[in-house]
Amino acid sequence: MSSSKISSNLLSGDVVDRESRTVYKVGRFLGKGGFARCYELIKREGPMLTDHVAGKVISKNNLTKKNSREKISQEIDIHKKLNHPHVVKMMTHFEDPNNLFIILELCESSSLMELQKRRKFVSEEEARYFLGQIVDGCAYLHQLSIIHRDLKLGNLFLNHRMQVKIGDFGLATIVRFVGERRKTLCGTPNYIAPEMLKKEGHSYEVDIWALGCILYTLLIGKPPFETQSLQDTYTRIKKNQYTIPSRISEYAAKLIKCLLDPVPSQRPTVFNIQKADFFRRGYHPHSLPNSCLTTQPKFDFVNKRRSLAGEQDLCGMTGNVMSQDRSKFTAPLLVASTATSGMRDLFDLLSKLLDSYDASFQNLDDILEPSCRPVFWVSKWVDYSDRYGLGYQLSDESIGVLFNDGTKLVSDAAFKQLQYVDKAGQEVYHRTEQQPENLNKKYSLLRYFRSYMNENLVKAGANITMTEGEELQRLPVMYTWLRSRSAIMLLLNNGLLQANFFEDHEKVIVCPHLEAVTCITGKGEMFTLKIEKMMKHSYPSDLFKRLKYMRGQIQKMMEANQTLQK
Known part of the structure; x- marks a missing residue:
């Protein structure tokens, strides 16, 4: 997809804070919401580019009404005073003749909303990790007499270390005296507390209610009171009507x-939440790897090591189903029995998108959704299927091989941990220095592919920074692939479909969970588009041709997969 052929109103060039004389280079577009657009900004120090921050840009054309100006002023007044590890840091704010700029801490890993959409639901260990940090940040706000009033997955951002940061203080308010009850109806429908809907007055307890909705959504995969209609959702909230699955x-x-609890006074204060058995009776990881953005970490493997070391094995208390041998894990992703339905979902999604195409497309801004960019994609590959299989490198520099016998072997970027997947989809983990003898040949081939790709192939797109929690990392692996004269199709076991086109080196990635399409140009430029927006506003003609080709290839992959299952 050539960006030069498409009109765009995105900010570019430099942004200058004239008071501090700080110059920022405008980087990639991060997203938009309400009146604001967000960009990555890179501070200029002479000829050098240094700190990366987020710039929230609000056009002054949207601030002509007194109410709008007052709302932004209140948001800035509240946010600029905050300083906590689990609250997005606001560095400064300034304006030029056209825009108001709010400079914020950059959260590179989007938000818990994107994580939940990719994963559907998370393990209780992960929920314990995330909720603990959210509670810490919320306790800090309540100590300062601040009610956030819009706590939800989309306002809980993640930095490159997978640390949660509470953001967006547009609806936040300050409690001026003990016992004050606010009357405003505000927030996001699925997270609104019943006392707000009943207009009984509200205080800190609405944030506690939102924490309950957040925990439920993370563990179950949808908000507790969600329905198809707003009125039905509000009715269920007022009646406290929800169910908790037995798992x-x-x-x-x-x-x-x-x-x-429907009675606000019966809910725990934010300062007492972490005294609950949920936090005290289960494994609470201190860090998580970036891979948890798409796949569940391997807590079973870690807990086996803890047990062997004489520590109490807490994992069994969380309700997760593990195999008898805790160094093994059957991946709840694409295996033969579910791969065909996964491919069918991709085929149907592409068909729906292709049917909506309109050749009158004009503006790229209308369909961009950078927060949905993929966490992992295939950055390099080498076809040695005439003898061994397909070798590939992911965007985080991890290496994998899909062997001709259907098994897979993957190593992390540091080449310290191995992840072996047998034909049945069962995963086994080893340290590279401790791999069993039966994997010696495959391990040698993995090393060969790694060396070859590092020396001979150019990487596609930017890499992802490695973080703490590496021993919990569980990487997506190649499920299948299909090569033709014009492109190679690559399907990962997390459902991600990628096509690499040979003629111009363009790459197109389809994520069925976030319903997004990402294009990486031959020059390495990345554009992520939301399918819902593409169906409304259409999309470039060259992308239409590529997606049509991909749908045809998915059809062939489905047929091949069905043949294998017979």
């Missing part, structure tokens, strides 16, 4: 019920 542990269910 959820006793401790998690108990905490959800406490947080979602």
Whole structure:
């Protein structure tokens, strides 16, 4: 997709804070919401580019009404005073003749909303990790007499270390005296507390209610009161009508019920939440790897090591189903029995998108959704299928091989950990220095592919920074692939479909979970587009041709997969 052929109103060039004489180079577009657009900004120090920050840009054309100006002023007044590890840091704010700029801490890993959409639901260990940090940040706000009033997955951002940062203080308010009850109806429908809907007045307890909705959504995969209609959702909230699946542990269910108590005064204060059994009776990781943005970490492997070291194995208390041998894990992703339905979903999604195409497309801004950019994609590959299989490198520099016998072997970027997947989809983990003898040949081939790709192939797109929690990392692996004269199709076991076109080196990536399409040009430029917006505003003609080709190839992959299952 050539960006030069498409009109765009995105900010470019430099932005100058005249008071501090700070110059920022405008980087990639991060997204938009309400009146604002967000960009990555890079501070200029002479000829050098240094700190990366987020710039929230609000056009003054949207601030002509007194109410709008007052709302932004209140947001700035509240946010600029905050300083906590789990609250997005506001550095400064300034304006030029056209725009107001709010400079914020950059959260490179988007938000918990994108994570939940990719994963559907997370493990209780991960929920414990995320909720603990959210509670810490919320406790800090409540200590300062601040009610956030819009806590939800989309306002809980993640930095490159997978640390949660509470952001967006547009609806936040300050409690001026003990017992003050606010009357405003505000927030996001799925997270609104019943006392708000009943207009009984509200205070800090609405944030506690939102924490209950957040925990429920992370563990179950959808908000507790969600329905197809707003009125039905509000009715269920008022009646406290929701169900907790039996797979959820006793401790998690108990905490959800406490947080979602219909009587505000019966909910725990934010300072007491982490005293709940949910936090005290289960494994609480201190860090998580970036891979958890798309795949569940391997807590089973870590807990086996903890048990062997004589520590209490807490994993069994969380309600997760693990195999008898805790160094093994059957991936709940694409295996033969579900791959065909996964491919069918991709085929149907592409068909729906292709049917909506309109050749009158004009503006790229209308369909951009940078927050949906993929976490992993294939940055390099080498076809040695005449003898061994397909070798590939992911965008985080991890290496994998899909062997001709259907097995897979993957190593992390540091080449310290191995992840072996047998034909049945069962995963086994090893340290590279401790791989079993039966994997010696495949390990040698993995090393060969790694060396060859590093020496001979150019990487596609930017890499992802490695973080703490590497021992929990579980990487997506190649499920299948199909090569033709014009392109190679690559399907990962997390459902991601990628096509690399040979003629111009363009890459197109389709994520069925976020319903997004990402294009990486031959020059390495990346554009992520939301399918819902593409269906409304259409999209470039060259992308239409590529997506049509991909749909045809998915059809062939489905037929081949069905043949294998017979």
